[in-house]
Amino acid sequence: MVDVSNHTLVPDHTLLDDGELEEVLEEYNIEKTDLPKIKRTDPALPKEADTGDVVKITRDSRTTDQAVVYRLVVE
Amino acid sequence: MSQQAPQEIGQLSFGLMDPEEYREMSATKIITADTYDDDGFPIDMGLMDPRLGVIDPGLECKTCGKHSGSCNGHFGHIELAAPVIHVGFAKLIRRLLRGTCRECARLCLTEDEKREFSENLDRTRALGQDLNDVTKAAIRQARKKDRCPHCGEPQYDIQHEKPTTYYEVQQVLSSEYSDRIAAAMEPDEDSERVTPTELAEETDIDPGRIQEILSGDFRPREEDRKAIESALDVDLTEEDMNKLMPSDIRDWFEAIPDEDIEVLGINSDRSRPEWMILTVLPVPPVTARPSITLDNGQRSEDDLTHKLVDIIRINQRFMENREAGAPQLIIEDLWELLQYHVTTFMDNEISGTPPARHRSGRPLKTLSQRLKGKEGRFRGSLSGKRVNFSARTVISPDPTLSLNEVGVPDRVAKEMTQTMNVNERNLEEARRYVSNGPESHPGANYVRREDGRRLKVTEKNCEELAEKVEPGWEVSRHLIDGDIVIFNRQPSLHRMSIMAHEVVVMPYKTFRLNTVVCPPYNADFDGDEMNMHALQNEEARAEARVLMRVQEQMLSPRFGENILGAIQDHVTATYLLTNQNPHFNETQALDLLRATRIDELPEPDGVEDGEEYWTGRTVFSELLPDSLDLEFTSSAGDTVVIEDGELIEGTIDEDAVGAFGGEVVDTIAKQYSRTRGRIFINEVSSVAVRTIMHFGFSISIDDESIPPEAQAQVDEAIEEANERVEELIETYERGELESLPGRTIDETLEMKIMQTLGQARDSAGDIAEDHFDDDNPAVVMAESGARGSMLNLTQMAGCVGQQAVRGERINRGYENRTLSHFEENDLSADAHGFVEHSYREGLNPKEFFFHAMGGREGLVDTAVRTSKSGYLQRRLINALSELETQYDGTVRDTSDTIVQFEFGEDGTSPVEVSSSEEEDAVDVDQIADRVLESEFQDEREKEQFLGETREPTNLSEHADDWWLAQSDD
Ligand SMILES: [Mg+2]
Ligand SMILES: [Zn+2]
Ligand SMILES: [Zn+2]
Secondary structure (H helix, E strand, C coil), X not given: CCCHHHCCCCCEEEECCHHHHHHHHHHXXXXXXXXXXXXXXXXXXXXXXXXXXXXXXXXXXXCCEEEEEXXXXXX | CCCCCCCCCCCCCCCCCCHHHHHHHCCCECCCCCCECCCCCECCCCCCCHHHCCCCCCCECCCCCCEECCECCCCEEEEEEEEEECHHHHHHHHHXXXXXXXXXXXXXXXXXXXXXHHHHHHHHHHHXXXXXXXXXXXXXXXXCXXXXXXXXXXXXXXXXXXXCEEEEEEEEECCCHHHHHHHHHCCECCECCCCHHHHHHHHCCCHHHHHHHHHCCCCCCHHHHHHHHHHHCCCCEEEEEEEECHHHHHHHHHCCCHHHHHHCCCCCCCCCHHHHEEEEEEECCHHHCCCEECCCCCEECCHHHHHXXXXXXXXXXXXXXXXXXXXXXXXXHHHHHHHHHHHHHHCCCCCCCCCCECCCCCECCCHHHHHCCCCCHHHHHHCCCCCCCEEEEEEEECCCCCCCXXXXXXXXXXXXXXXXXXXXXXXXXXXXXXXXXXXXXXXXEEEECCCCCEXXXXXXXXXXXXXXXXXXXXXXXXXXXXXXXXXXXXXXXXXXXXXXXXEEEECCCCEEECHHHHHHHCCCCCCCXXXXXXXXXXXXXXXXXXXXXXXXXXXXXXXCCECCCECCHHHHHXXXXXXXXXXXXXXXXXXXXXXXXXXXXXXXXXXXXXXXXXXXXHHHHCCCCCCCCEEEECCCCXXXXXXXXXXXXXXXXXXXXXXXXXXXXXXXXXXXXXXXXXXXHHHHHHHHHHHHHHHCCCCCHXXXXXXHHHHHHHHHHHHHHHHHHHHHHHHXXXXXXXXXXXXXHHHHHHHHXXXXXXHHHHHHHHHXXXXXXXXXXXXXXXXXXXXXXXXXXXXXXXXXEECEECCEECCCCECCECXXXXXXXXXXXXXXXXXXXXXXXXXXXXXXXXHHHHHHHHHHHHHHHHHHHHHHHHHHHHHHCCCEECCCCCEECCXXXXXXXXXXXXXXXXXXXCCCCCCCCCCHHHHHHHHHHHHCCCHHHHHHHCCCCCCCCCCCHHHHHHHHHHHCC
């Protein structure tokens, strides 16, 4: 199997630790379940990602250089 | 006062309704199917009982005391003689029957399983996903159990016969058991005859009993049956379908414990499963099913009333028969009939059930039919409805209007009104409108007195009424010039399909618009119609002016550039004006600019034959803002340079002033203002109109003809291509053609032929093009981007080229050939749709036919695409309609789930940021320059701020004069 996370078009997916997650939830005043979702089987996810984790996705952006998005890993 | 303060809805909850609640809210029990007595009065406890509300004006409601119009009506109820299934819940009932125990009614899941499913349910609910997946899985799990995990009772399969019949399927001893055993004991190919004694031995049953069984005198018990079945390898059972009556199901459901239904996602506080079996039927208020009095004085009842009559009749017959002790068979028939009527009362379009019909044979429109579909309550009356103060008519062009305006026919203006709140300041004006009456143009149609009475203004009473108008009155006056209205053309695919325009009242019957607004509406004047809406309150009018006016919609959020701009002849005209930079004398130059604000010419560009002249570029420069600086490449190919609002060089064409991203328009709209942009577009179009009138512009067939020697060259090029194709075919037939990588030989041949013929067309086009002058109208239009392309010109003058169906040469038609005129397997160019003539020469019949084939494909494609994309659009809009950008910059849906962390993931406006890939999305340097420019008044201050110049040092107060002179002049 090809590891797609090495591909240039696949943005960085990194797992958040509890502290970072807490900050994000605080910033947007939301529950974890209000985040956008990503399937656990998504090949772009790091291997250690498990259901219930939150990943931070850092994309290149034409306008803002970097666009950051958080997603909750679901089944 | 009847008007109450607006209330905010706190929450809505959906669930089942307790029959007790039906009884409590009921105004009366309905017991008789009759509606009116002989004198025409509604019968008490009948379907038209006055306690159910009033429809006749003047009468008083017996329940709430209000009059018709203010009384919403009140529900009644029918006590059903026997419980019936509610069709809407047929599937859920089936699920519950399958998942719960037939004996103890508990959910056939162990405690662990239950816990697992309820946790899963909570999780799914939190994620906002479909709960049905979980509950379905729970039922599937429960159905797997043969026996109830709580009481051990064996469970049977439930069969559902649509719409509302349920059976329990049990395996029982067949009535033909003795015959089946006897037949199995007979010898066949692979077994000997089995004697009764052998059978008795093998099954451990008493031989005497075996004899009795064989004779059919004794029915074997279950274990004996199973023993015989395995000994003889025979099936002695048959399916027994035991019908579950609604009353049985109701009893069953009543026993389901609350905690078990929670696992299935049902909130037990609000909904109990037995409520899905109706014992009471609510009767809708008469206001929901008003009767109509026909011309002949007869009353015609609503479909719902007819259906309720049926239900009450059967209900009564059921009760009478049961009291009289009628046989079970008759009772069951009546029960089924009652079920049918209640079912069709809810939904009259159930598959497998004949719809209930009116006497005329028309199917009745019952509850579900009122809600469903395009004309139903939701899509027909709530999300879309017909409105007042709207008009629709054909559109036609008027280049003298501003792009912000719309020409409204006077007859429309006289019917569409705006409300004037009369006060001391506008009293005179209001009186003038009223005294003009309803028929002469700036008049009025209605007035509302201070006490709220509405009076119609007529030709007769207008003078008199005008006198009476006082401050505090409201006058509904006609639309006048300058009023704001909303204008729309379907299909409304983007937000520029609905824009606000200012009214200009005009004679005749069409809406008039400036041709410049055709692109956003995608309108033309071949019979297109458009809709207009007159706004009815100040808030709406203000909002329309600020947000929706055409000039505010100048930039498209689709590609972030202007969608308004010069089109067609405007582009041709600006090209003619600037490309060769022609000279104009004073009269001509002033004539070009006469429809603009400019009434004085600049210094002349020179003197020619003793007369001053102005160039086209100078004339055009008059329209530009004074400080504009710009440089870009035009679609004609030259570099356009604008410095300080002067067009120095270059051609102004589609890429400069055109709709869909004309550079100059886009820059003015973004750097100056939408208002400046609007003025610019209006003026460009007026100058363009005068310019094209000055030069004159026409096109004819002769403009596409080429000299005989050119024609000979074209013919030669095509002849050559034909020969090369023949060569290719010969090579192929000799088997010498080498295939391209990844292609078969046949594909290679096709590709090479297509390529050869494509080149032939191109060279024919090039030859033709060489013989056209630069002032050829078709060339001017193609060069400037006004209309048409060089390919069109090639096809008109050179060669039409290969016709294609599905991207290939034409290969369909007869067996092994395209037309019967060709030999079989002819691979030549003309046998597969190569059109070697030009449109001007004319096509021969074979070419014409192939051309029609290609043309048809295009038409089909468009037709299919529009319907497909229309539906896609509808779904997309419905999916996105509830998304909203919040004050914290996130985009969320109505349940506060985040969709984007920042709008568009960068927070930029799609209107201001061009989405074209070539240029920078946001030019930060330019923005910074502009900010600095406006911040500092003189150059030195700016330089000091930027640290480019040092502030002079002040060493002594005596040096103040000198210091001030240095720093501030
Ligand atoms: Mg049209
Ligand atoms: Zn009432
Ligand atoms: Zn049980």
